[in-house]
Amino acid sequence: MSTELKPDFCQTGNLTAGNRLQSIDVVSVQSTEDRANALTSGHRACQGCGEALGARMAIDKVMELSKNKVHVVNATGCLEVFTTPFPETSWNVPWLHSLFGNAPAVATGVQAALKAKGMEDVTVIAQGGDGSTVDIGFGCLSGMFERNDDVLYICYDNEAYMNTGVQRSGATPPTARTATTPLSGPHPGNNFGQGKNVPKIAMAHGIAYVATATIANVRDLEAKVAKAMSMKGARYLHIHVPCPLGWGSLPKDTIKLARLAVESGLYPLFEGEHGEITGVTKIRKKVPVDEYLKLQRRFVHLFKKGADTEDLAGVQAIADAHIKYYGLLDDGEK
């Protein structure tokens, strides 16, 4: 006998960016012909760059919702360098770059200027990589949060200083090899520190909206941009963007890695409002962290003969802790 029909079931449902069986209003902006292409072709990002993709996904959605009324402030980093090497720029938006550590403050200035001009309908975006966000620009970021300036800050997290040649940042995961956490000593790669969970730190500021997103789930990402855009004040979006160069992964695997980061529990997708977690995106098909780590040469030492199994277990423990803390699995699943 026929069982109940899922109303949104249509071949690939919401799992693909678009879907010819869905109304154009439901699919992602990315899947539509008239997306803004805020970041256009000809940029010099590496093959399979997750950051280039994440930036286009996020800003295109902002462009759609703001009807192209947007100013973007960009911190120094890969995204800035590969998009605006003189004399060419890949941006199709009013865009400003100042320094590595000041994007949030510059954005505050842009926003205040718009206020002074009575043009508060323009959306102000500040964006940067994990280095500028969690490390060098963190003071400015916290200040922007504390003042509750009407700025949406987007961090494209590729987990190290890629532009300078893959050095460790405050967002580099434990055991990862970088140029400054080499594979030597009893525990090769990055150390197990306390981590620096900027989304949670952002929430501690009590700001209107905080969310984590991934380029592997464009609909979720766009929904979060939309949610952020529906609010005023300081808002923070953290997007996980794999980096083939820095991670030692195949360019074609960028989306796959982003997906496995979520499915393993290492990169939890959640959102919060005014300091409280309001939602999580559940893991769909849980995988052990190995499946994610094995595709990246920065973790190759974890799988060599004689590798310290504690290191791998430690990474798995982080994933397990996320799953438990955020409730990433449906009830009854383990």
Add this chain to the structure above:
Amino acid sequence: MAFTLPYAITLEVGSSLENKTGDWRTERPVYLDRLPPCNIECPAGENIQAWLGLTQEGKYQEAWEEILDNNPLPSVHGRVCYHPCEDGCNRKQMENPVSIHAIERFLGDQALKNNWVVSKQADTGKHVLVVGAGPGGLSAAYHLCKMGHKVTVVESKAAPGGMMRYGIPEYRLPRDILDAEVKRIEDMGVTFKYNTRIDNLAATMKADGYDAAFLAVGAHLARKLEMPSDDSVNITDAVTYLNDIEANDSKPQLGKKVAVYGGGNTAIDVARSALRLGAEEVTVIYRGPQDKMPAHLFEIEEALEEGIKIAALRTITEYKGGNIIVEVNEMDADQRPQATGKTETIAADAVVYALGQLVDSSLLSDCDGIVENDNVIEVGQQMMTGMDGVFAGGDMIPSARTVTTAVGHGKKAARYITAYLKGETYTPAEKHETASFDKLNTWYYEEENMRQQPVLDLDKRKSTFGEVLGDLDEANAKYEAIRCMSCGNCFECDNCYTVCPDNAIIKLGRGNRFQINYDYCKGCGMCVEECPCGSMLMEPEEL
């Protein structure tokens, strides 16, 4: 450098389009169409994925027309085809296959309900004889007629359908469905002559001015078996029995206890028919083990549900005193049944032999050049027999003896005959490579079980010839179609367009798919990797 802007480090938006990053590439993505396994498996060569796609969009008539390009009998096939397509379906490796047959049946029934028709091509002035109104003959007649030929079908029985009528019981194929689909062919202009037997093909063709002929007389002769008997058990055969059920107003009665000898689908059909006609105890006797029975598993399961017994690993040796004496077999090391010498008895009023069927090729007796070998007719690459202009298909030629195979033969023969009539040779298009499961990125498909057709109450199944399997309603049929993964062929999920970090994929608008802009494509391969259905491929760049 000409500056339109005030200052050197202020740049014109979008100016990076000057920088053609395509020259970074060592491999290039390309779009391709792969052949989905459902299509590969379909004996009628239906473009299943195409009509499932149209069904997904609610375009039922277009979907039906797509079926009709290959198969004129979708309502029948949705009921009687053993759907090898579903065995091939890649979805089987996820949860379970798409219920293709149920959707085909839905579309076929929609056509009958709404009197949908297909158009045909201009009259060619040629006249083709089709011998036999079974699935092969009907298919050939339909396609030939559609191609503009005049077609006459000659059938020895009183009604069309061949084995669909005289072999398949009504609980699997209601006769009104069969009649309606045949009528649609008749309405296209095909002439049917029933109760007409051709004794001499060559003479008939000459006399009536046929330009070509297609032979599809089927296999209506039962294979016999000689056995010691004291005549205490009535012996008949499946062909006769099933024919009598259909052809005679008084239904044949075999007694309370009926045995069927054989393990194929026909044996099951006989057993279930006997039950419906009043037999209290029906036993299927098969020499091999039950799991090796050639009958389809679902048929066996339905039979068991209805109370049919199966005596596997038994060989009939004698009929004596109202009993069947069977010898017990055992499987040997080569997995072949071997007699043990032990015997058992099975009480029976009658036994029906379902041991296979033979072709009656007597109409060919005076035809020069036609070669019959091991009870089948030899045909060439173009399905033509050794006699010029005479083609053959269905059970008459070496192949699987199913309705769908015969329909496929009919279609192919029509193409070959048309080419023959024009003095040309028809060459089928080259087949695309297979869209095997490993070509898919199944992450993107939601898991969802097959919609099940409703089943008639068991009580009614045991006592009437009411159709066992019911319809999927529109919502369920469409839902089920949506489970199709479109293996190997772009269904415009927009993933490639979305995941390209270089905006190097151009979306051409819904229905028009995509194009790669090689000026900017760096060849990262993400589009190919994230294509759910395997309709993209990386190729080495020619350097």
Add this chain to the structure above:
Amino acid sequence: MLKQVEGSIAVAEAIALCRPDLVCAYPITPQTHIVEGLADMVRKGKIKSNCQYINVESEFAALSVCIGSSATGVRSYTATSSQGLLYMAEAVYNASGMRLPIVMTIGNRAIGGPINIWNDQSDSMALRDAGWIQIHAETNQEAGDLHIQAFKIAEQLSIPVMVCVDGFLLTHAYEQVEASTQEQVDEFLPPFKPMQALDCDDPMSIGAMVGPEAFMEVRALNVAHFDNALEPIQEISEEFEKIFGRKAGGLFEHYHSEEADTVVVSLGSVNGTVKDIIDEYRKEFVSIGSFKIGCYRPFPGKQILEQLKHAKRIIVVEKDYFAGVGGCLANDMKIAFRGSDAKIYSVIGGLGGRPIFKKSLMKILDRAMEDELEELSFIDLDRTLVEREQVREDQFMSNAG
């Protein structure tokens, strides 16, 4: 109308009349009274613009906010001193590199370590080559007036301007000041029309990366623009005088130095002390004058040489002293006067808030005029203390070694 006001308030009121759209600063002594005054005026709605006052977490953020607002096309202002200026140093260079016409007050103060909150000019000197125009105020009156000019200079040239105001000596001193009127300022200072700005109707990318293939050219262009600023600075000063009826700013100012054999050259408020000394010498018909440099960056070297080509000796009195360079102004003067017969003396004084007493300076000038002064000298340097500490350090090092 004359008012007795604190220097900081004179500055704040002048800025307010310029209708700034954004004021953003971080507290540091001795600049604080200026921004406190502005904060108050913004809250009370006394500024005739929709001025935004932003409190931030650091000077780096303060100037960064101004970078953002200026690039969005609004008149932007900040103020800092000392460590604050150094902390924002990266942004200082960035603002000029992007040619954003920000105006910043430097409440001049010593830079540490050792930490010291009192006046000298080593902070603005430390960033003298950051691509900002630097103009120095002698009095509270001029401090206010220079800010009005600063916005005009900055916006006309798309180059940021630092207005250097001696900490405490001016910022915290009460003097009589003639207040400007809104009408005067409006007549003098047109609304800000940015050379480049973020604009949804005319989008552009501001702040591109420039690689080796064009960086030299971009830098050369930037410096060329900078060097061309001297003439407009002078013109704006003259225009100011026409509208406001008083002199302020400009490249330099003579005080009996047009024909004097000996000329004292200085920056900022110390010129007041020097002028008093000149008056005393002049009573005795000594051929000495004072030459105040109003615009320190770009450095009007050629103009100064032309103005002082008659001088036999030039005594540069300044309140900064750097390892390597010594006195920055003296160094600039030596470069400007290379090939000239004039003798250039470098006199360092007033570091870390040390008062410059007339008597002490006159002693130095006397020696100079007797041609007995060393090339480098210090006003009231306690040599005994220096030597005693040197001995102590030497002993410590030899014990440790």
